[in-house]
Amino acid sequence: xxxxxxxxxxxxxxxxxxxxxxxxxxxxxxxxxxxxxxxxxxxxxxxxxxxxxxxxxxxxxxxxxxxxxxxxxxxxxxxxxxxxxxxxxxxxxxxxxxxxxxxxxxxxxxx
Amino acid sequence: xxxxxxxxxxxxxxxxxxxxxxxxxxxxxxxxxxxxxxxxxxxxxxxxxxxxxxxxxxxxxxxxxxxxxxxxxxxxxxxxxxxxxxxxxxxxxxxxxxxxxxxxxxxxxxxxxx
Numbered sequence: 001x002x003x004x005x006x007x008x009x010x011x012x013x014x015x016x017x018x019x020x021x022x023x024x025x026x027x028x029x030x031x032x033x034x035x036x037x038x039x040x041x042x043x044x045x046x047x048x049x050x051x052x053x054x055x056x057x058x059x060x061x062x063x064x065x066x067x068x069x070x071x072x073x074x075x076x077x078x079x080x081x082x083x084x085x086x087x088x089x090x091x092x093x094x095x096x097x098x099x100x101x102x103x104x105x106x107x108x109x110x111x
Numbered sequence: 112x113x114x115x116x117x118x119x120x121x122x123x124x125x126x127x128x129x130x131x132x133x134x135x136x137x138x139x140x141x142x143x144x145x146x147x148x149x150x151x152x153x154x155x156x157x158x159x160x161x162x163x164x165x166x167x168x169x170x171x172x173x174x175x176x177x178x179x180x181x182x183x184x185x186x187x188x189x190x191x192x193x194x195x196x197x198x199x200x201x202x203x204x205x206x207x208x209x210x211x212x213x214x215x216x217x218x219x220x221x222x223x224x225x
Contacts, residue, residue, distance in 0.1 A: 030211055030212075031211050031212050032212070033212035033213065033214075035214075040148075040200060040219075041218065041219070042115075042202070042216040042217060042218050042219060043154070043202070043214075043216050044216070045212075045213045045214060045215070048211060048212035048213055050211060050212075087154065089212065091211050091212045097142075097211070098156065098159060098166075098167055099144070099156065099212060099214055100156060101146075101153060101154040101156075102153070103153045104153060104154075
């Protein structure tokens with residue numbers, strides 16, 4: 001079976017940097033994705049790591065260590081609009097395959 | 112592109128009634144996924160299709176749930192008979208072959224079974 005662990009809640013202040021960690025146990029791992037969800041709306045894709053290392057997209061970066069079954073999402077220069085739920089998700093199966101989500105981390109950004 | 116389109120956005124029904132949720136994926140996408148989201152269980156994968164063929168339905172909770180994809184532009188998720196514990200937000204998502212991990216989600220169908 002699969003399991004993904006991420007913190008349930010994180011709080012940070014505007015302008016700060018926050019890191020959301022994700023550890024996973026799965027069979028047939030292909031990569032780790034991150035999604036953002038505001039107020040129960042449609043989850044939106046943020047990033048994907050198929051190889052070890054850091055991927056940067058603007059204020060957001062994502063990291064993967066396959067040997068440690070660990071990844072994180074780094075959010076810099078936090079803004080109020082970043083308050084949302086963040087999900088890590090594991091891809092199983094090549095060429096698009098199956099995506100299994102963690103329970104989500106609720107990020108609250110305070111002024 | 113219009114994105115993934117789901118209907119209805121909200122449905123309130125009584126226990127025992129049949130519920131049909133609909134999804135139109137993004138044109139050209141090869142994969143279609145149905146997820147269910149609740150506070151207790153998070154985002155659960157129910158079933159996914161590749162080129163209209165069901166690949167993995169191990170997440171479908173019971174025989175009361177069924178899903179079809181008669182063509183590349185339409186899928187349905189049916190619950191018959193519905194029960195209060197089926198109350199959840201049901202999301203449809205689609206993706207492109209070769210774009211690992213990148214799903215495009217619809218706005219969801221919020222189902223309440225009384």
